[in-house]
Amino acid sequence: MNSWKDNLRRIEPYVPGEQSQDTDIVKINANENPYPPSPKAIEALQAFNADGLRFYPSADATPLKAALAAYYGVGIENVFLGNGSDDVIALSFQAFFNSDKPIVFPDITYSFYPVWCRLLSIPYRTYPLDDSFRINAADYREPNGGVILPNPNAPTSIGEGPDFVRMILEENQDSVVIIDEAYVDFGGVSSVPLTKEYDNLLVTGTFSKSRSLAGLRIGFAIGSKALISVLEAVKNSYNSYTVDSLSIAMGIAAIEDDAYFQSTVRKVIATRTATTAALRERGFTVLDSATNFLFATHSQCNMRELFEYLKAHKVYIRYFDLPRIDNYIRISVGTDEEMALFLHWVNEFLKEKRS
Amino acid sequence: MNSWKDNLRRIEPYVPGEQSQDTDIVKINANENPYPPSPKAIEALQAFNADGLRFYPSADATPLKAALAAYYGVGIENVFLGNGSDDVIALSFQAFFNSDKPIVFPDITYSFYPVWCRLLSIPYRTYPLDDSFRINAADYREPNGGVILPNPNAPTSIGEGPDFVRMILEENQDSVVIIDEAYVDFGGVSSVPLTKEYDNLLVTGTFSKSRSLAGLRIGFAIGSKALISVLEAVKNSYNSYTVDSLSIAMGIAAIEDDAYFQSTVRKVIATRTATTAALRERGFTVLDSATNFLFATHSQCNMRELFEYLKAHKVYIRYFDLPRIDNYIRISVGTDEEMALFLHWVNEFLKEKRS
Numbered sequence: 001m002n003s004w005k006d007n008l009r010r011i012e013p014y015v016p017g018e019q020s021q022d023t024d025i026v027k028i029n030a031n032e033n034p035y036p037p038s039p040k041a042i043e044a045l046q047a048f049n050a051d052g053l054r055f056y057p058s059a060d061a062t063p064l065k066a067a068l069a070a071y072y073g074v075g076i077e078n079v080f081l082g083n084g085s086d087d088v089i090a091l092s093f094q095a096f097f098n099s100d101k102p103i104v105f106p107d108i109t110y111s112f113y114p115v116w117c118r119l120l121s122i123p124y125r126t127y128p129l130d131d132s133f134r135i136n137a138a139d140y141r142e143p144n145g146g147v148i149l150p151n152p153n154a155p156t157s158i159g160e161g162p163d164f165v166r167m168i169l170e171e172n173q174d175s176v177v178i179i180d181e182a183y184v185d186f187g188g189v190s191s192v193p194l195t196k197e198y199d200n201l202l203v204t205g206t207f208s209k210s211r212s213l214a215g216l217r218i219g220f221a222i223g224s225k226a227l228i229s230v231l232e233a234v235k236n237s238y239n240s241y242t243v244d245s246l247s248i249a250m251g252i253a254a255i256e257d258d259a260y261f262q263s264t265v266r267k268v269i270a271t272r273t274a275t276t277a278a279l280r281e282r283g284f285t286v287l288d289s290a291t292n293f294l295f296a297t298h299s300q301c302n303m304r305e306l307f308e309y310l311k312a313h314k315v316y317i318r319y320f321d322l323p324r325i326d327n328y329i330r331i332s333v334g335t336d337e338e339m340a341l342f343l344h345w346v347n348e349f350l351k352e353k354r355s
Numbered sequence: 356m357n358s359w360k361d362n363l364r365r366i367e368p369y370v371p372g373e374q375s376q377d378t379d380i381v382k383i384n385a386n387e388n389p390y391p392p393s394p395k396a397i398e399a400l401q402a403f404n405a406d407g408l409r410f411y412p413s414a415d416a417t418p419l420k421a422a423l424a425a426y427y428g429v430g431i432e433n434v435f436l437g438n439g440s441d442d443v444i445a446l447s448f449q450a451f452f453n454s455d456k457p458i459v460f461p462d463i464t465y466s467f468y469p470v471w472c473r474l475l476s477i478p479y480r481t482y483p484l485d486d487s488f489r490i491n492a493a494d495y496r497e498p499n500g501g502v503i504l505p506n507p508n509a510p511t512s513i514g515e516g517p518d519f520v521r522m523i524l525e526e527n528q529d530s531v532v533i534i535d536e537a538y539v540d541f542g543g544v545s546s547v548p549l550t551k552e553y554d555n556l557l558v559t560g561t562f563s564k565s566r567s568l569a570g571l572r573i574g575f576a577i578g579s580k581a582l583i584s585v586l587e588a589v590k591n592s593y594n595s596y597t598v599d600s601l602s603i604a605m606g607i608a609a610i611e612d613d614a615y616f617q618s619t620v621r622k623v624i625a626t627r628t629a630t631t632a633a634l635r636e637r638g639f640t641v642l643d644s645a646t647n648f649l650f651a652t653h654s655q656c657n658m659r660e661l662f663e664y665l666k667a668h669k670v671y672i673r674y675f676d677l678p679r680i681d682n683y684i685r686i687s688v689g690t691d692e693e694m695a696l697f698l699h700w701v702n703e704f705l706k707e708k709r710s
Contacts, residue, residue, distance in 0.1 A: 004531045004555040007454040007500060008585045014592050027410075036406035045405050045601075051391035053570035053605075055382075056563070083438050083572075086594040094474075099362040119449075119592040145362065176359045200359040208411070215408035215600035217438075230363045237369050237474040239441040245570035246400075246601050250408075 014115045020316060026341050028332040029316040031154075031183075031293050033212040034271075035264040035335075037254060041213070044253035048246060057245040060232070064243065067252040068220055072192050077225045080232065083242040085182055085206035085219030089148075090116050092202060092221065095234040096176035097122045099145030106135050108325060110150050110180065129324075133158060133287060133295075137167045147172050150180040152188045152290040155320065155330045159188035159290030169198045176227065178202045183291035185210035185265055186272070192222050199224040202231075209292055210265055211254045216247045268292050272333045278343050282350060293332045303327045306349055313345045369470045377669065381696050383687040384671040386509075386538075386648050388567040390622065390690075392605070393615040396568070399608035403601060412600040415587070419598065422607045423575055427547050432580045435587065438597040440537055440561035440574030444503075445471055447557060447576065450589040451531035452477045454500030461490050463680060465509050465535065484679075488513060488642060488650075492522045502527050505535040507543045507645040510675065510685045514543035514645030524553045531582065533557045538646035540565035540620055541627075547577050554579040557586075564647055565620055566609045571602045623647050627688045633698050637705060648687045650680075658682045661704055668700045 020027070036042070065079040072079075082088035093116045097103050102123040105113050109126075117124040127139035133156040140147055147168060152159035169177055179191045181203055195201050202223040208214035221231065235242065243251075254261070272294065276286045279296055286296040297303055307319035307329055318330040331342065391397070420434040427434075437443035448471045452458050457478040460468050464481075472479040482494035488511045495502055502523060507514035524532055534546045536558055550556050557578040563569035576586065590597065598606075609616070627649065631641045634651055641651040652658055662674035662684055673685040686697065 004451075004501075004529055005581070007451060007531070008581075009450045009453055009589055011588050011592050014595065030411055032411065033409045035409065037408050042405040045403070046401070048400070050397040050400050053392050054388045054390065054567040056385055056387065056569040057572070083442075084594060084596060086596070087438075090593050095364045096359075096362060098364055115592050119589070146359075174359055176362070212409040214411040214596075217412070217596055217599045226360070226363075233366050234364055234474070237366050237470050238445050239439060240369065241439060241441070241569075241572060244572045244599070244602065247599065 011119060014112060022314065024314060026315040026334065026338045028334045028338060028342060029318045030214075031209060031291075031332045032214050033209060033264065033268070033292065034333070034338060035212055035267065037212040037250070038257040038260040040257040040260070041250040041253040044249045045246065048249055053245060055245075057241050057243060057248060059236075059240045061243040061248050064218075064248045064251045067255045068222075071255050072222055074192070074195065074222055075225075078195065078222055078228055080221040080223075080228050080235070081243050082219045082221075082235070084208065084217040085180070085204050086112060087217075087242060088204050088219040088221050089178070089180065091231060091235050091238065092178055092204070093117070093120055093122060095230045096178070096202070096227070097146040101143055101145035103146040103148060104140060104142075104144045105148045106153065108133065108153075108156060108322075110154050113148055129156065135160060135164070137164050137171075140168050141171045144172070144175055146175045146178070148178040148180060150182065151191065152183045154183065154291065155293070155295050155318070155325070155328075157183075157287050157289035157291045157293055157295045159184070162189050162191065162194070165191045165194060169194065169201060173200065176200050176202060178204060180204050182206050182209055185261075186268060186292045187290040195223050199226055202227050207251060207254060210261065212264065213250065213254060216250060218243065218247050218251045268333050271336055271339055274336070275331070275333065275339045275343070279346070282346060293330055295328055295330055297328045301350070301353055303329045306346070309349045310342070310345050313348075315342050315345050317342075366474060369467060379669060381670040381689060381693045383689045383693060383697060384673045385569075386564060386646075386687045387569050388564060388619065388623070388647065389688070389693060390567055390619040392567040393609045393612040395612040395615070396605040396608040399604045400601065403604055408600060410600075412596050412598060412603060414591075414595050416598040416603050419573075419603045419606045422610045423577075426610050427577055429547070429550065429577055430580075433550065433577055433583055435576040435578075435583050435590070436598050437574045437576075437590070439563065439572040440535070440559050441467060442572075442597060443559050443574040443576050444533070444535065446586060446590050446593065447533055447559070448472070448475055448477060450585045451533070451557070451582070452501040456498055456500035458501040458503060459495060459497075459499045460503045461508065463488065463508075463511060463677075465505050468503055484511065490515060490519070492519050492526075495523050496526045499527070499530055501530050501533070503533040503535060505537065506546065507538045509538065509646065510648070510650050510673070510680070510683075512538075512642050512644035512646045512648055512650045514539070516544050517546065517549070520546045520549060524549065524556060528555065531555050531557060533559060535559050537561050537564060540616075541623060541647045542645040550578050554581055557582050562606060562609060565616065567619065568605065568609060571605060573598065573602050573606045623688050626691055626694055629691070630686070630688065630694045630698070634701070637701065648685055650683055650685055652683045656705070656708055658684045661701070664704045665697070665700050668703075670697050670700050672697075
């Protein structure tokens with residue numbers, strides 16, 4: 001017998017990271033920025049004419065595109081906007097990855113890539129990171145239906161230089177190559193300039209990390225007019241108005257306040273450097289981070305235990321129960337005060353283990 | 356030879372309605388609310404702790420779900436939220452319409468339905484509205500892969516009663532039935548109570564019309580736990596954080612301010628009644644509207660000409676160059692002042708035609 005239940009989509013849902021309502025926790029588990037958004041963005045919010053919310057936003061969010069185009073030195077026609085970079089990348093998969101050949105990405109990377117492939121019935125294969133968790137550019141030479149790589153990669157935190165991306169592009173001139181730059185502002189090298197040389201390169205970014213606006217949901221992509229126009233067509237076949245009016249106003253102010261942006265990025269990098277050194281002093285192996293988080297392990301301790309211990313003491317970090325990285329932890333870089341508290345409980349944990 | 360261009364998605368983009376940057380126009384072309392959002396929603400915006408935007412929103416926007424659940428008398432597990440009702444419906448198509456049989460909807464209806472079908476490779480067929488632009492419930496009896504109907508329908512403005520929806524449900528117990536209630540608050544009859552009887556019924560709604568928050572992008576759906584949990588799984592495989600923190604805060608305040616909501620809806624209905632009468636006095640045929648817009652024609656005038664004439668005089672209405680309705684216009688209900696200006700230019704147009 002037929003039933004409407006036969007046609008329900010069966011899918012293993014992606015499980016988002018833990019969100020606690022506690023306000024007295026140290027929340028260094030979601031790679032959020034420890035500093036508030038730009039005061040200019042907050043002013044834009046306060047000055048916003050809320051009566052105007054009765055109108056739909058600009059469908060292509062032109063004023064925010066113009067601010068990003070000026071910032072990156074590209075044309076407005078080279079900028080795409082979405083409801084967070086997850087929205088931008090999910091639309092990009094639909095726009096560009098329509099081959100019978102598998103798309104390719106690393107075995108250890110942003111966990112949403114295989115989820116989108118399953119949702120959208122896109123075949124994929126992964127190439128393993130090498131033993132030091134680096135992406136081996138030479139792997140990305142076989143014919144494929146597209147390439148997606150985060151640079152810096154997550155959760156490894158490692159950034160690769162411009163030669164790396166150029167090598168991938170040279171070997172993949174028949175595929176669209178997406179470089180996911182969610183974390184690039186914390187010390188990575190952006191491939192945006194390469195979009196002028198390679199029409200098949202799309203670079204994606206987000207306001208959720210370096211711009212302290214995770215609560216708003218603004219993502220973007222930069223690429224050739226050929227790519228952006230297809231992305232716009234797919235988006236306009238899905239949801240015409242994805243970026244709301246308040247996000248447009250605050251996003252513009254955040255981009256324009258470069259001094260504040262530079263100063264918060266510098267603070268995060270300084271804290272990252274100090275925390276890396278402190279963890280290494282305590283016997284941890286910490287990968288060299290080009291992001292706002294650290295990826296670390298300890299040869300004499302169980303990282304899942306450390307994760308649970310810290311959680312019991314209201315310090316929330318991230319642990320992934322996945323092959324190859326199941327004795328690693330990911331720690332977002334908080335304020336110096338937050339990292340001091342984190343290190344305090346790490347010390348206590350190590351003491352207990354040794355006694 | 357292979358090229359990355361071979362795998363770009365080829366799609367006819369949906370073209371959103373015209374947006375003018377002019378501030379001195381009468382904008383009655385997008386079914387926006389002529390009144391601002393609830394003062395309580397604006398207070399919520401002003402009281403919002405903008406520093407907190409550095410954090411991701413609640414992934415399932417629980418507090419706003421709770422407000423909607425209380426308003427509609429359902430459980431939190433019966434509420435789904437998205438980035439506008441277009442997002443909600445596009446996700447619903449992916450969640451529920453996975454049959455080889457075509458989904459069904461009227462020939463004259465919301466123009467996004469066939470666009471989503473093409474984007475998502477969902478087969479569809481349409482049933483023609485009858486000569487008075489009513490949906491014939493008896494058509495919806497053949498086996499199908501799903502049913503989607505707006506009630507009230509757009510752009511016809513006609514609302515059908517609860518017996519109509521119940522009849523559709525009785526005949527379609529093997530399909531998911533989506534009733535799109537974007538306009539229901541202006542005088543339609545909501546099918547939300549029927550979701551308690553029919554597990555296969557999903558009702559969708561939006562904050563963009565009756566709640567004056569088109570600029571924010573908040574849509575929702577109400578249905579059985581069986582439907583909502585599949586919708587959540589698909590959404591969490593696409594984009595975990597679709598509703599931003601400001602929308603959650605303002606949305607709650609808008610729902611809770613029922614007195615303001617009732618008063619703006621009453622004003623829109625009063626203006627609609629007066630405008631309908633005024634147009635009929637001038638020889639127009641105006642369908643009985645249960646929405647915040649009017650659908651009208653005039654046996655002695657060309658509606659495309661009227662549309663162009665009004666636009667030249669800075670009154671923006673909507674004209675659809677589509678079979679069966681290409682001599683109709685759609686007029687959103689504005690303030691009394693806006694409708695007076697609209698009627699003034701209608702009078703001038705009619706004078707010119709007669710002279």
